[in-house]
Amino acid sequence: MTKSDLADIYRDYIACLNRQDWPALGRFVHDDVVHNARGLGLPGYRAMLERDFREIPDLNFNIALLISDPPRIACRLKFDCTPVGKFLGLDVNGRRVSFCENVFYEFRDGKIWQVWSVIDKAAIEARLG
Numbered sequence: 001m002t003k004s005d006l007a008d009i010y011r012d013y014i015a016c017l018n019r020q021d022w023p024a025l026g027r028f029v030h031d032d033v034v035h036n037a038r039g040l041g042l043p044g045y046r047a048m049l050e051r052d053f054r055e056i057p058d059l060n061f062n063i064a065l066l067i068s069d070p071p072r073i074a075c076r077l078k079f080d081c082t083p084v085g086k087f088l089g090l091d092v093n094g095r096r097v098s099f100c101e102n103v104f105y106e107f108r109d110g111k112i113w114q115v116w117s118v119i120d121k122a123a124i125e126a127r128l129g
Contacts, residue, residue: 001070001071001107001110002070003068003069003070004068005070006068006070006071006073006107007066007068007073009028009107009110010066010068010073010075010105011063011066012028013028013029013112014061014063016028017049017061018060018061020050020053022046022049022050025042025045025046025049026042027111028111028112029042029045029046029111029112030042030107030108030109030111030112030113032113033045033111033112033113033114033115034113034114034115035048035115035117036115036116036117055083055084055085055087056081056082056083056084056087057082057084058081058082059079059081060079060080060081061077061079062077062078062079062080063075063076063077063078064076064077064078064100070107071106071107071108072104072105072106072107073103073104073105073107074102074103074104074105075102075103075104075105076100076101076102076103077100077101077102077103078098078099078100079097079098079099079100079101080096080097080098081096081097082094082095082096082097083097087124088119088121088124090121090124090125090128091128092124092128095127095128097123097124097127097128098123098127099119099120099121099123099124099127100119100120100123101117101118101119101120102117102118102120103115103116103117103118104116104117
């Protein structure tokens with residue numbers, strides 16, 4: 001798979017998330033996906049994303065930086081949203097927050113198999129200040 005092919009698959013994955021097209025998620029995510037060293041499998045990964053959208057109804061994934069080096073992707077995602085209650089243990093309660101998430105993905109069989117994710121919680125804390 002070329003760098004360009006992998007980047008295109010990733011962009012399609014992000015579009016799938018933003019549409020909340022859960023039946024299509026298996027086109028992009030491996031059945032045995034692992035997130036931050038937790039084996040979730042596709043059903044658990046989908047449940048995690050569905051929960052995110054319940055807790056943040058205006059959630060939208062925006063690619064700020066994308067590096068493709070098959071079989072890996074590195075991405076900086078930007079968010080500007082209004083979580084309805086607590087988010088990362090912080091009392092956000094419908095206030096608008098902006099933050100980034102740095103994520104590394106490893107692909108297997110053309111699908112996301114490993115995910116390592118870190119959210120910039122300090123940016124949210126500063127915004128709530």
